Amino acid sequence: MDASVLTDLPAWQRLGGAYTAEEIAQQPRMWTALADLLDDAQARIDRFLGDALRQPGQLVIFTGAGSSGFIAEMVADHINAQWPAEVRAVHTTSLLTHPALYLRRDRPTLLVSFGRSGSSPESVAAVELVRDRVDDARFLDITCNADGELARRGHGRSDTLSLLMPPPSCDRAFAMTSSLSSMLLAALSVFDSAPWPQRVQRLRSLASHGERALQAWDAAVGALAQATYSRVIYLGSGPLEALAREAALKVLELTAGQVLALANTPLGFRHGPKSTLNGDTLVVMLRSAQPLSRRYEQDLLNELRGDGIAARVISVGPDGDDRADGDFVLDAPTLDDSWLAPLWLLMPQCYALQRSAALGMTPDNPFPDGTVNRVVQGVTIHSHG
Template structure:
């Protein structure tokens, strides 16, 4: 009998969680497939981008909704620091309501859209908005679905480049898992200044190690009831914390409340939410300076004993203290990968934990919202024209 994340595959099927479990576990394979696909597409994408990122006037907007927006947030600052171009993350859900704050008609603009299905109404509306307001705008669609509206509307458009993810990354389950990490890594790979494809193999090897060593402790942790979860991360990992919090909100149908913050920001009010039924998870940064601040907060939380449990996720040992959910890696491996690149690796922890919590609550993880109040592809959105108000 096949075992998957400490549970028989048939058991996952019986409780309605097999798709999500498989999609978490197959991510290293997806990243390797992604690397092969990007190698084949490298010349085409490079020709489309040209020298735009070397232009200080160039605006690059990383956009999406929900998890797709967080993918942009994780990588935006690293890309902005690497290029003369101005790179920022703006969710479609913000762009549509306040376009005048983010768009300039005379600024060359590249809209990078992250979309699992490409059928969310905000995704296609954001493209239409830029076509109306920014003459000459160009579009890079990073999507998992070749048949989606986003990919289809740009298929024969010289101003659009569709970059398709491995077909199996278009998650069948409700929550974005492999779609999220593939799209994030694709953007880092094609928009980074230096060749990056070797990092995908490096990360896939680390992920295989993590999936092997974390499976038992995470299953045990996920079997313990909890009412609140706090995810903390520094720099790009704060956006990772948002995605981790969203995963448990989604897979538990909102029955486990989750928030995200930075370690330094958490003291400024949000710390008040801690109680004996709260789990705090701190994603350790790759930056030594950030880890100093993280370590101080961790010591404070454990000393105050105001949370039920405080855990850390990262590499090995830091500051003389062992990391709770850890993987071993050569120093060269850790140093070569930034926080933005490591985010998909640490996310494997949060995805598994959310899945186990969903099972504990006797929900169906592949579709926790059987009443249809929340949907895999968002519904019920009316798009209003920007020029009517």
């Protein structure tokens, strides 16, 4: 299959990927819409949070499962570094199995849940778990579905704030794309310590840069996806480690596991995972904006390119003097890595879409047999009493 332009929806309709293509392409518009939405909701958000983040005894848990859990990881450390409160990421899939490791009855806890549908069994059960096991518990639900269980159950409760994303971000396709980037940027905007107007302006700046990235990278990503790499390795450090995991998951999902995708850190990769390299491997480094991190990344890029074992080694990130031919770079705004993550995610999303189509699959539903579902099924929630 020849690569199709991301915005050629009739072509993607024929390929069974119109929803995925449209939802990737609409992300800059969603970020602009999110800026307007958050501007309108500022007073309600500020009233709900109060001074909780300034209290050292306050615990804030960002949570979700799968891609939503990766949002939590991309956000938590960045926010934790700014406030006296303890902020951490815990996937619902760990919170439900080992609640005693994370919850204390006498510790005020704010559970921030991410959910595209808001109806996954783990998301709903995590809220009930925290409500049952913590005396002073509150809940901020960041979700894309006004009709989902999180929004429905939280409606009218004084201990809960539901923050709904722009309606088109409730992705219809199998894979989370615009839902993920919208919820990620919403959390950063709500919890960052920068003045509110500055946070909202960041969203508008990222939207502008996102439009440029999609236009600049479209053809090159399509061409890259025509190469028959059977392994893809994404590498990232700090918040970009979770971004690498999300990027790898997109390839696994949209190719139904036909392409093996792994994630690691630039420093961790040498500690065993480097053994996965062979002549059929594509390595993608997700570049940090931090100078120290970039030096470590560049060391590994030089090493991997010099080894000549992997079929191809490229990077995605801010433009700089260390760019190489074939890298996906952008003159990015001066922001921390968590804020820039949605920009760099555009390339892996487009690659997964194009690779799926190149394999003759239907990206909107890569599992027509129902073995994996858009909203997780088959989960039994067991009593924690």
